[in-house]
Amino acid sequence: MRILFIGDIVGRSGRTALSSRLPGLITEWKLDLVVVNGENAAGGFGITEAIYNEFIDAGADAVTLGNHSWDQREALVFIERAPRLIRPLNYPAGTPGRGAAMIEAKNGARALVINAMARIFMDPLDDPFAAIDRELAACPLGEGADAIVVDFHGEATSEKQAMGCFCDGRASLVVGTHTHVPTADHRILPARTAFISDVGMTGDFDSVIGMNKDEPLNRFLRKIATSRFEPASGPATLCGLAVETDAKGLAGKVAPVRLGGGLEEARPGFWP
Structure with missing residues (x-):
């Protein structure tokens, strides 16, 4: 399978980049599965x-969330009628929505998409390792699913790397989200799970993690909030991770994706 995971969409600039680029990428790269983090x-x-x-109309097969899942209160209601919207798995029992979903990929394959939230410097939710372990045990890669994508939404690089090791050989890819800065450690782990500590954001990088610079600078310099954070509105860079899996659902190829905006462009050389 050809899988593209696209990092945190930030504001209108990020949405414009996704809607303008994704349909063409699906055709050009013959993508089977597209997962997008949409919590910003x-x-x-x-x-x-x-x-x-x-996002679904643009070609996303699943949309994951994170610590901002419920900032728009309507999400608490509409998530129940949005089967491809996936909030963190380790929210307490009774939280609306779902933390994992079996998605039919564009080629008809079965893809399990899991979203979980880390705990270091984050909200103290239930143990993400135990929660993901239960999902992977209930739906083994190659038996219950043709591909398994894990979006691990967290602050600490150490915790995200630990999750990659924990899932190695049991998931097709483990992608870190949340910090909005793409890391350079994309690789295939020893048991052939693709991994990156943070895929980065799809937003305007002439910013502070996607926000207009003035208010974050003011808070750092003066420790006073004078206005709301507002997304930067310049041209966005689409950041993602491209992964090609084999018949067993394990990663054979992995590459970063950076298109448009202010970062150096990166494309998967193994796709035409």
Whole structure:
């Protein structure tokens, strides 16, 4: 399978980059599965039903979330009728929505998409390792699913790397999200799970992690909040991770994706 994971969509700039580029990438790269993190899509905070539908219409097969899952209160309701919207698995029992979903890929394959939130410097949710272990045990790669994608939303690189090691050989890819800065450690782990500590954001990099620079600078310099954070509105860089898997669902090729905006371009050389 050819899988593209696209990092945190930030505001209108990020949404524009996704909607303008993704349909062409699906055709050009013959993508089988596209997963998008959308937790910052609505003005930088949360997601709305209209934006979720916009992503699906653009070609996303699943949309994952994170610590901003409920910033738009409507998400608590519409997530129940949005089967491809996936919030962190390790929220307490009774939280609306789902933390994992079996998605039919564009080629008809079965793809299990899991979203979980880390705990270091994050909200103290249930143990993400135990929660993901239960999902992987219930649906083994190559038996219950043709591919398994794990979006691990967290702050600490150490915790995300540990999750990669924990899932190695049991998932097709483990992708870190949340910090909005793409890391350079994309690789295939020893048991052939593709991994990156953070895939980065799809947003304007002339910013502070996607936000207009003035207010973050003011808070760092003066420790006073004078206004809301607002997403930067310049041209966005689409950041992602391209992974090609074999018949067993394990990674054979991995490469970073950076298109447009202010970062150096990167494309998977193994796809035409």
